[in-house]
Amino acid sequence: MSVYDPRVDAYIEKAAPFAQPVLNHLRELVHKHCPDVEETIKWGFPHFEYNKRPQFHMASFKQHMAFGFWLGGIMADPLGIIQKDEKNAAGSLGKITSLKNLPSDKVMAQYIKESMKLTDEGVKVKKAPKKAATEMEVPDYFQEALNKNKKAKAAFEKFSASHRKEYLEWITEAKREETRLKRMEQALQWLAEGKPRHWKYQ
Structure with a gap:
């Protein structure tokens, strides 16, 4: 039996008007063709799990939406509609701006069911070995602030090293002095609270 999460309702309500019908349609398709799906929110976006494993996710941005398959990288994809992520086994439908950008309901049903089939067969994604993050030199101005x-x-x-690098890149990539100072101030606040650069998405 499908499990709905009220947080997903809230997410869709907060999305831009052009995105809401698309998000609702995708949600309906997932529940229709994956009756045992469970909704949740991870990293701030709606996710759909099947047999306790992630299957699909969707997100709304200012000018487009995204719908992804966690197993997209290893799905057959006979129609070539999945844009695969080289860093992992996930894949997405690319940038979606309206219902017209979506594959037909029949095709979506086919892909949703294939993802479920792979999960039923116990297929698991092999994670690529993580590369050690290179140590980045701390600029004098930030070291003084620290x-x-x-x-x-x-x-x-x-x-x-990877978490330090995220902060340093964010600060040093600022093109204006004013922006750099604001980022430094924000970084110091988050660091004092023990938070990594992307804590909002964890």
Whole structure:
């Protein structure tokens, strides 16, 4: 029996008007062809799980939407509609701006059922080995700011190289001085709270 999550209702209600009919349609298709699906919210986006394993996800942005298959990279995809992610086994339908961008309901049903079949067969995604993050040099101006904030400095030094790099890239890639200072201020606040750069999506 399908399990609906009221948080998904709230997500769709907050989406842009052009996105709402598409998100609702995709949601209906998933529940129609995957009766045992369970909804949840992960990383701020609606996800659909089948047999306790992630199957599909959808997201709304300012000018487009996305619908992804967790097993998209290993699905047959005879029509070539899935854009595969080289970093993992996921895949998506690309940028969606209206119902016209979606494959037919018949095709969507076919792909939804194939994803379920792979899950029933116990097919699992093989994760690519993680590459060690290269250590990035801390700019003098940020090091000085860290030295003045003991909590932020302690958290920054405890973080992994990859987490430190996320903060440093965010700060150093600012094109304007004003932007860089704002990012530094925000970074120090989050670090003092022990939060990584992308804590909102975890």
